[in-house]
Amino acid sequence: MIAKKPSVEEKEITCIVCPTGCSIHVKRLEDGTLSIEGNQCKRGYDYAETEFIEPKRILATTIRIEMAKVPLVPVRTDEPVPKEKLDEILDFLANIKVKAPVNCGDVLVEHVLGLDANIIATRTLGVDTCDKIACEI
Amino acid sequence: MLQRETDVAIIGGGPAGLAAAVEARNHGCDVLIIERDDSLGGILQQCIHPGFGLHEFDDELAGPEYAQRYIDVVENGGIDVLTNTMVLEITPTKDLYAISENGVINIISKSIVLAMGCRERTRGAIKIPGYRPTGVYTAGLAQRFVNIEGFMPGTEFVILGSGDIGMIMARRLTWEGATVHGVVEIQPYPSGLIRNKVQCLDDYNIPLYLSHTVVRVHGKDRVTGITISKVDENWKMIPGTEKFINCDTLLLSVGLIPENEITKKAGAALSRTNGPVVNQFLSTTINGIFACGNVLQVHDLVDNVAVEAKKAGKLAALYSKGVQVPTSMEKQIVRVSPGNGVGYVIPNVINLDVKEEFIEKAGSMRFSLRVRKPMQDIYIKMRSGQKELYKKFHRYVRPSEMIIFKIKESIKDFLEGLDIDTPIEVYVEPKNKQPGKRERD
């Protein structure tokens, strides 16, 4: 080996584990290991590591619902999903429609996009047959 | 006029009202919740993002999900609920009047818990020059439109104020296909949680303009853009730093204030949080009227709302059962005042003349406060004259995070150590205090 190659990736991560909000600098070294600097504790180290390798988020949004008193039912993934998949999941959910009744916690989509996570309802919405507009007419 | 009687009447069916109701019911009282909306859950029904109940349920629940856990208990627990019913007034003699589709209802209750939540500051409260075109909304109203009613109030957004609701809405709108051109914050630091700055703004490269404000709203019928400007430390705009941003919608996330019309009408004294003055029993200055949740102080964590509300619910229940719960108006009280670096402290007063058996029943002595600005390496201290009552080191404190502490020693000893003529002071002290140098607020 002749000269040291520059490290391939680096990133500045703000730790959100506690209110201190440390700025953590993560760098992938040429041997593939990570250099993590700026954290003040182990929890921050772990956070920065995961956030660098595969950041994940719980996704919470709404999907359309029919026969309920409101047009949307709030939903979320039941476990964190890779951050780079969020857009794809949102697009997928934008084209889905469910029917009341829905109970809080019901699985509305199993293994969304083949991931481990399911989409669950976060609100209970019963059937509201008296369609408001129809009633007024 | 319709009439109803109950032991504990709870005004507002948000998390505070629900938790208070469950607790009062557990103490064997007849409980009635009065909610103006068509469902229970309060503001949580529109907060669909996760992060609620971390402490209480050890889970990252979405707002409606958290609310549902309480709603289930309320619905199965023999608690009466009136929805679509708005409380208009509590008279100084504690007569409660509400209105519903069926007309005015007079509710006679042995005790009352105020749990009406808060409302958003609006444009009038912050004075931006320009016409009043369509396209200026509060962030909370926009949250309701997007998350419950399924309607997008615009396509190109700017958000004024970096409170949590504003930042959460920035991400939400981005997900719904809108463009958020920036969040404008007058302070030199974000006013919401770091977590929200990272996950809602940084994740989507939404610029945060710190030490900036909106100086003009353009457009006559519909917003066509806004001008922002840098401000100095006194919040004065710095000429020459103006920048025009194209947008069709401006959201205001410029703070929340306790809903206090009813509190005022009842004749209860208000404190500097704009909520009612309360003592360690969360009793207002009126016998039998208690307060909890955002109507008392604006909370950032719903778990803390629940803790506070359970206490209010329990004390209201005890009061209804004939226990003498001291109000914050009695003679034997000592004031709790916010000192250096502290915005406010709750309770506002402490009753000294408390029967021993009641001390046990009333539970822990809990204080909550907010600091005025972000600070590092400080002590939060409490003293009565020269006597130190509490001290804790904090590496970092921010106004966006409420600080809560409890008195660890016996409450009896604590009360006995107080002096009626010496107010209690809660204040910030830098760790390496240099003599003669005082922290500036």
Ligand SMILES: Cc1cc2nc3c(=O)[nH]c(=O)nc-3n(C[C@H](O)[C@H](O)[C@H](O)COP(=O)(O)OP(=O)(O)OC[C@H]3O[C@@H](n4cnc5c(N)ncnc54)[C@H](O)[C@@H]3O)c2cc1C
């Ligand atoms: C717009 C907005 C968005 C928020 N978003 C978040 C968030 O994203 N994350 C977070 O952690 N916290 C958020 N909060 C803070 C949140 O409000 C608290 O965590 C919690 O919901 C407070 O509970 P509460 O019961 O005190 O108030 P609320 O949830 O506001 O409940 C008060 C209830 O009282 C009812 N009411 C008021 N007046 C009357 C009356 N006269 N008669 C009958 N009923 C009445 C209201 O309809 C409402 O249902 C938000 C607050 C607001 C205002």
Ligand code: SF4
């Ligand atoms: S690294 Fe440790 S101290 Fe720093 S923000 Fe993260 S958890 Fe807090």
